[in-house]
Amino acid sequence: xxxxxxxxxxxxxxxxxxxxxxxxxxxxxxxxxxxxxxxxxxxxxxxxxxxxxxxxxxxxxxxxxxxxxxxxxxxxxxxxxxxxxxxxxxxxxxxxxxxxxxxxxxxxxxxxxxxxxxxxxxxxxxxxxxxxxxxxxxxxxxxxxxxxxxxxxxxxxxxxxxxxxxxxxxxxxxxxxxxxxxxxxxxxxxxxxxxxxxxxxxxxxxxxxxxxxxxxxxxxxxxxxxxxxxxxxxxxxxxxxxxxxxxxxxxxxxxxxxxxxxxxxxxxxxxxxxxxxxxxxxxxxxxxxxxxxxxxxxxxxxxxxxxxxxxxxxxxxx
Numbered sequence: 001x002x003x004x005x006x007x008x009x010x011x012x013x014x015x016x017x018x019x020x021x022x023x024x025x026x027x028x029x030x031x032x033x034x035x036x037x038x039x040x041x042x043x044x045x046x047x048x049x050x051x052x053x054x055x056x057x058x059x060x061x062x063x064x065x066x067x068x069x070x071x072x073x074x075x076x077x078x079x080x081x082x083x084x085x086x087x088x089x090x091x092x093x094x095x096x097x098x099x100x101x102x103x104x105x106x107x108x109x110x111x112x113x114x115x116x117x118x119x120x121x122x123x124x125x126x127x128x129x130x131x132x133x134x135x136x137x138x139x140x141x142x143x144x145x146x147x148x149x150x151x152x153x154x155x156x157x158x159x160x161x162x163x164x165x166x167x168x169x170x171x172x173x174x175x176x177x178x179x180x181x182x183x184x185x186x187x188x189x190x191x192x193x194x195x196x197x198x199x200x201x202x203x204x205x206x207x208x209x210x211x212x213x214x215x216x217x218x219x220x221x222x223x224x225x226x227x228x229x230x231x232x233x234x235x236x237x238x239x240x241x242x243x244x245x246x247x248x249x250x251x252x253x254x255x256x257x258x259x260x261x262x263x264x265x266x267x268x269x270x271x272x273x274x275x276x277x278x279x280x281x282x283x284x285x286x287x288x289x290x291x292x293x294x295x296x297x298x299x300x301x302x303x304x305x306x307x308x309x310x311x312x313x314x315x316x317x318x
Contacts, residue, residue: 005225016232020110033098039243046237053229064280068221071284072230075220075262078291079213080238081252082259086205087242094198096177103180104195105239108202115207116231119214124224137215138270144212145263148256163200173197212263219266220283251298258294262287 050073058066091101126133159165167173172191178184182196217227245252265286269278 008225012229012232016113016236019236020106034102034243036244039240042240043237043244046233046240050233050237053233057226065221065223065226067280067284068223068226069230071280071287072217072220072226073233074284074287074291075216075266076213076231076234077237078255078259078262078287079209079216080234081241081245081255083206083209083238084242084245087202088246090198090201090205094194094201096195096198100177100180100195102239102243104198104202105242107199108206109235109238111203112206112210112235113232115203116210116214116235117228119210120224120228120231123214123218124222124227127218127222134218134270134273137218138267138273141212141215141219141263141267141270143267145260145267148263149260161201161204163204164197167192167197167200215270216263216266219270220280252295253301254294254298255291258290261290261294265290 054066054069054073057069087105090096091104096104123137127137172186172189174184174186174191174193176193177195178193180195181193182199184191184193213231214227217230221227266283269283272278
C-alpha cells in the first residue's frame with residue numbers, strides 16, 4: 001500500500017511538472033495578453049482534469065475519498081477566488097502590462113505549489129503527533145472567518161512588504177519594465193525589474209492565503225495525498241480563472257461573505273470532531289450551498305463602485 005502511494009506521489013508530481021512545462025514552454029512561450037477565449041479554454045481544461053482525477057480517486061479508494069477530494073477542491077477553489085481580488089490590486093498598483101501578467105502568475109503559482117507542499121507536510125505532521133492541534137486550527141478558522149466578515153478588504157501596501165523592502169535594499173531596481181524579464185545587466189551590474197517585485201509580492205501574499213486554506217482542507221480530510229492534490233488542482237487553475245474573472249470581479253460583491261461563512265463552518269467542524277463527525281456528503285452540500293447563495297446574491301444585486309483595472313501601461317512612480 002505504501003509503495004502504491006509513493007508511486008502515485010511520483011506520477012502526480014511528474015504530471016504537474018509536465019503540464020507546467022507545456023504551459024510555459026509551448027502555449028505561453030511568447031508573452032501575450034491572455035484572451036477571454038483562451039482563459040475559458042484553460043479553465044475548462046483544469047476543471048476537467050480535476051474531475052477526471054476525482055474519478056481515479058473514486059475507482060481506487062471508493063466514494064468516501066472521492067467526496068473528500070471534491071469537497072477539498074471546492075473549498076480551495078473558492079478560497080483561491082479571494083486571491084484574484086488581491087492579484088488585481090497588485091497588478092494595478094505596479095501597472096503591470098497585461099501581456100506580462102501570465103508570466104508573473106506562472107512563476108508565482110510554481111512557488112505556491114512548493115510552499116503549499118511544505119505547509120501540508122507540516123500540518124499533517126502536527127495533527128498526527130498532537131490531536132489537540134485540530135482545535136487550534138478550528139479556532140483559527142473561525143476567527144479568520146469572522147474577521148473576513150467584519151473587516152472586509154484590507155488596503156494593499158506592497159512597498160511596506162518586508163520582502164520587497166529587503167530586495168530594494170540589496171539589489172538595484174530599474175524604474176521601468178524590460179519586457180518579461182526579471183533581471184537585466186546594466187553598467188556591469190545585475191539589476192532587477194519591477195516585474196520581480198510584483199512576483200515577490202504575489203509569493204508573500206500566497207503565504208498568507210495558505211495559512212487560511214491549509215487548515216480549512218484538513219477539516220475535510222487528514223489524508224495528505226488528498227489534501228495536496230486538491231490544493232494543486234485548485235492552484236493550477238487559478239491563472240486561467242484570474243484572466244476569466246478579472247474583468248467582472250465587481251459582480252461578486254458577496255463572495256467574501258460566503259467565504260467567511262465557509263471558513264467558520266469548517267472551523268466548527270474541526271472543533272466538534274470528537275463530539276460529532278459531520279458526514280463528508282453533508283459538508284460538501286453545506287459548502288456548495290453557501291457559495292451558491294453568495295454568488296446568486298451577488299448576481300442579483302447591483303455592483304457599486306468602480307472596477308479596478310487589471311493592467312496598466314507602466315510601473316507607478318514611487
